[in-house]
Amino acid sequence: MSVPAFGAVMRQLDYPMYIVTTTDGARRAGCLLGFAAQCSISPPRFMVWLSKKNHTFQVASRATRLGVHRLTEDCGDLAVLFGAHSGFGTDKFARCAWRPGHGGVPLLQACADWFVGEILSRHDTGDHVGALLRPVTAASGTSAGGQIGFRAVRDLEPGNPA
Template identity: 65%
Template sequence: MDHSEERGEHLHDLVAALDYSMFVVTTAAGDQRAGCLVGFAAQCSISPFRFMVWLSKKNHTYEVARGATTLAVHTLSRRERELARLFGSHTGWEEDKFPRCSWRPGPDGVPLLDDCPGLFTGEILDRHDTGDHVGFLLRPTSAVVRSAARPPLTFQDVRDFEPGNAA
């Protein structure tokens, strides 16, 4: 056996080959609104239902979410690749992304994107510092399903995006 594998030297290659769903997360606090593309997100409890979203500490959305009470998590299919690019390759530190897409205000002023297969809003119950990202534990409060996100937009579909922020 190659002992370099036991030491995790191939971990980066292994993780780079994984594929998982991408989401756009939006939030608002005071007169600020923000949104970003995220790949670190998952259901983390069945009963009670809970969902966790991790935001980079370098991201404008994280800064706004620190003062927020609600996040919206938007599902994406491959048809929403350009919407994903808007929220993944542009930073809220430099521009307001929302004039470039269709949205409406939701609970607590959180922007709800119109052009995605579905979304849910969630009350932020807790925040967990996990390193360079902070996990936001959500209690879903409402959901909208417009269509199935098939095929879903995944990490492998957006690997070529130039990030708006250095993760």
């Protein structure tokens, strides 16, 4: 298999982007998330993958729940905030409107569509760790614009090294 060819195929995809948020009871964290997917209908399950180099990964490793926010085109500023800034040096939540949700998970007020999931298990898949989520609460509102995909954010300089 040609690794460069695989990378070229992946760069052509426009998979949906999310913001994941969490708390370990003492710290809040959140990051732009590209690796995520619904993985079961009944029972409902969703999987997210967090980079091991990410501040959010460190906080999430001690958390029991994650918030997953669907990003629409009107949330571009949030995509930049949570994608281009590291939680190691920036309090992202001081720069946006949020409220505590189920289990204290920070919920971003600009995102009308979100859910909080209980972490059922974690899976080391390489440079990312997957968290299998059981949704425990959710909201679906009316959002302006379409969903932000990978192509809209692929030129962002990541807040953490790749």
